[in-house]
Amino acid sequence: MKESVARFWREIPQRYNIIGNKCTVCGRVFFPPRESCPYCRRKSLGKMQKIQLSGKGKIVTYTIIHSATEDFEDQVPYPIAIVELDEGPRITAQIVDCKPEDVKIDMRVESTFRKIRQDGSTGAIYYGYKFRPMR
Numbered sequence: 001m002k003e004s005v006a007r008f009w010r011e012i013p014q015r016y017n018i019i020g021n022k023c024t025v026c027g028r029v030f031f032p033p034r035e036s037c038p039y040c041r042r043k044s045l046g047k048m049q050k051i052q053l054s055g056k057g058k059i060v061t062y063t064i065i066h067s068a069t070e071d072f073e074d075q076v077p078y079p080i081a082i083v084e085l086d087e088g089p090r091i092t093a094q095i096v097d098c099k100p101e102d103v104k105i106d107m108r109v110e111s112t113f114r115k116i117r118q119d120g121s122t123g124a125i126y127y128g129y130k131f132r133p134m135r
Helices: none
Strands: 019-023 048-052 056-065 078-085 090-094 108-118 125-133
Touching: 090 125
Parallel strands: none
Antiparallel strands: 019 048, 056 078, 056 108, 078 090, 108 125
16 A cells, blocks of 8 residues: 555645745745845845745765664665755755665755654654655
């Protein structure tokens, strides 16, 4: 039986989309969204536009985790990278669907919605974005 994403997560778009915002004054894009642009300051108050980010980008740098916290120890070794999205913001995320030794700087990646972890005491499953090599 295939696991499905809980209704709570499916019905709240920002939980499974990468939604940022763009300053309409200077054009810079931010993730997570900001109230105002740190470059334009007061000129940008009320002028930040919500945008759906593509979820595509490239690996800027990465590391391989060999010793993880107890929630992730069954996944070691696994890569964590800083991904620069095509729109500009940088995101730290796990890289999946490839061997750790196949991860490279400048590798093109795309976001994917995955299980992050499961709470052992309540059984709650937490979902979020990870990145995989582009197909």
